[in-house]
Structure formats: C-alpha cells, structure tokens
Amino acid sequence: MLGFDGTSVSLEWAALQAQYKPGGMILFSRNLEHAPQIIELTNGLQARSPHFPLLIAIDQEGGRVSRLPKGFTIFPPCGLIGACRSEELAYAAAAVTAAELRAVGINMNMSPVLDIHSNPDNPIIGDRAYGTDPEAVAELGVAAVRGLQGKGVVACGKHFPGHGDTSKDSHKELPVVETSLEGLRARELVPFQYAILNGLTTIMTAHVVYPALDAHRPATLSPTILTSLLREQLGFAGVIVSDDLEMHAISDHQDVGKAAVQAILAGADLLLVCQDRTKAVSAMEAVHAAVETGTITHERLAASVQRIGAVKRRFLRSHVPADPGIAQLIVGCRTHQLLLDTITRTHARLSRAQA
Numbered sequence: 001m002l003g004f005d006g007t008s009v010s011l012e013w014a015a016l017q018a019q020y021k022p023g024g025m026i027l028f029s030r031n032l033e034h035a036p037q038i039i040e041l042t043n044g045l046q047a048r049s050p051h052f053p054l055l056i057a058i059d060q061e062g063g064r065v066s067r068l069p070k071g072f073t074i075f076p077p078c079g080l081i082g083a084c085r086s087e088e089l090a091y092a093a094a095a096v097t098a099a100e101l102r103a104v105g106i107n108m109n110m111s112p113v114l115d116i117h118s119n120p121d122n123p124i125i126g127d128r129a130y131g132t133d134p135e136a137v138a139e140l141g142v143a144a145v146r147g148l149q150g151k152g153v154v155a156c157g158k159h160f161p162g163h164g165d166t167s168k169d170s171h172k173e174l175p176v177v178e179t180s181l182e183g184l185r186a187r188e189l190v191p192f193q194y195a196i197l198n199g200l201t202t203i204m205t206a207h208v209v210y211p212a213l214d215a216h217r218p219a220t221l222s223p224t225i226l227t228s229l230l231r232e233q234l235g236f237a238g239v240i241v242s243d244d245l246e247m248h249a250i251s252d253h254q255d256v257g258k259a260a261v262q263a264i265l266a267g268a269d270l271l272l273v274c275q276d277r278t279k280a281v282s283a284m285e286a287v288h289a290a291v292e293t294g295t296i297t298h299e300r301l302a303a304s305v306q307r308i309g310a311v312k313r314r315f316l317r318s319h320v321p322a323d324p325g326i327a328q329l330i331v332g333c334r335t336h337q338l339l340l341d342t343i344t345r346t347h348a349r350l351s352r353a354q355a
Helices: 011-020 035-047 078-083 087-103 134-150 181-197 223-233 256-266 277-293 298-316 324-330 334-354
Strands: 024-027 055-058 154-160 202-205 214-218 239-241
Touching (some): 011 277, 024 035, 035 055, 035 324, 055 154, 055 298, 078 334, 087 324, 134 154, 134 181, 181 202, 202 223, 223 256, 239 298, 256 277, 256 298
Parallel strands (some): 024 055, 154 202, 202 239
C-alpha cells in the first residue's frame, strides 16, 4: 500500500501502478482538496487497477489526525468522544465518517485507535486514544469498528500491541515499552482482543520494542508478536498491516527493503510505504527477490494474498465509481453536522458537571 505526492496521478505514478500493481493506496492531506477532486482521484486510481479493486485508505481518526479537507464532517479527537462515555456516539461518528469516505471513493480507514492513554508523557497518542481505561477503550473501539464496517469501510485497529505507554514518537525514533507480559495482557491487549472477538478486519502494527515479548525487534518485525501472539494466541485471522516502513523507528536501523521482507516473515500481510517512490520500489523489489530466492515461501505469500482477497471480496465486491452527485448530498450534510454538534454539546455538558 503506497502513498504519493500530488492531487492527481502523475505519469510517473501511473507507470509505477501499471508495473507493480500495488494492492492499495493511502491518501494524505497533500492529496486532497475537495470532494469532486477526491472523487476524480480515487476513480482514476481504481480505473488503473482493472485486475482487482484497490484498497484506498486514509487516516481519518478525528481531531489532529484528520486528512479530509474543509467541507467534510470532521469529528473531535477520540479522547473527547471517550469523555462522553457513549458507545452510541462513538458508533455514530464512525458511521458518518464512513459514509462520507465511501461517497468519495475511500474504502479503508486506519482507525480506530485501540491504544490506551496510559502515559501522560506520550508525545504521539494522547487524545487520539479513547481514554485511560482498557474496558472503556475496548467498548468504544468496537463501537467505532461497527460504525465503519457497517457502512462498508474497512476498519484498521492500531497500533498493536499498544502504543499508549511510550514516551517517544515512533515517527522520529524507536520507542521501548518495559511493561511486563502480565501488564500488557491486563491493559494494552484488552481492546485488541475485544475487537478481534467482535469482527475487526485489519490491525496495524506498532514500531515499538516490547522486551517482555521480544527483546530485539519492534512489533512490526517480530514473529513472536505478530504470529505467536496476535495470530496464534489471540486468534486474529484478518489482515495485519504494517505502520509506515519509512518512519524513523524502522528506517534509522535498516533500509526499507530489508524491513519489508522481515515484516512479511514476521506475519504482516500488507506493507505501508507512504512517502518516497524510490523506497516503495525498493520494498516491492526486495519482497519479489525474497520470494524468488525462497526466503519468503510461495505458501507464506499466498496466505497473505488470501487474507487480503477476503477483505476485498467482502468490502469491494460491489465496487462502483464514486458519484459526485451522490457525494454532494452526503459530504458535510446537515444531519452529519447535527451529530457533530451533539457530540460537542454532550462533552461540554459533562465537563461542566464535573467542574
């Protein structure tokens, strides 16, 4: 799954898509201007992939991690929704987000955040998490999963096995979480386990080292964490998505090609390379070479293809191009804005009651 620059598909990226046939694309604010432009972009990407529909993803959590432009319904961060203590509002916000994403041709949301805000010094999670209580985060996270997937958008819970207790930002450096295995099971793993039991389709890995699980490798590159823990012990049968392999937690320690191969060997199915075309090509070429040499077996690769295919068959089987006329009726509509107002007023009322 690749990212690119620009608000349209350049000739260079069109050639790359034709040659390498990536399974998905991820969009950022740099790609998005307004609903008609997004529709032209997503329809164009899908038209260039006649062999199979693309997963077209976005990070639309709400709050400070929102990629959609003005005119869409942008909800507050999960922490504010969590403070409302309402599964109904968490579900409704996710469902509205999904409806607006689908209206412009985006079919996957890298959400919900299933991390727990357990470290007040955490520089990257904070109010992106629903809160500090594992059970509450689990319940609200599952409500969001149901809201997204019920409206036809693939949900991706993140960042397994938990990024909430770090004091470093994995975009910039490699965090280490010293929590014991018992502590992880009692806190960090609770929302993921609950979401798995309630139909979560995909899970994103954390570029974080957990010595209690694997003293040497971050979760993204660890067979102990992705295969032994997530697949075998927690029973997750869906798609494991790596966080961006260009983040410094990974790229400061090895090149993206080597990391891509290690991530697949660890158990990841879908690899994110979000920024640099050269690194994207390097990652794809490295995986291809590893299959050719037998480092990655055909059986191992086929298992990932099968899991990704199952997600596409479920969510993209009835894929049709996004329609600007329909999007105009859905994106930022009055009903959606009323829900946003309800969430804001509910939070304000509860905050006054607690003051």
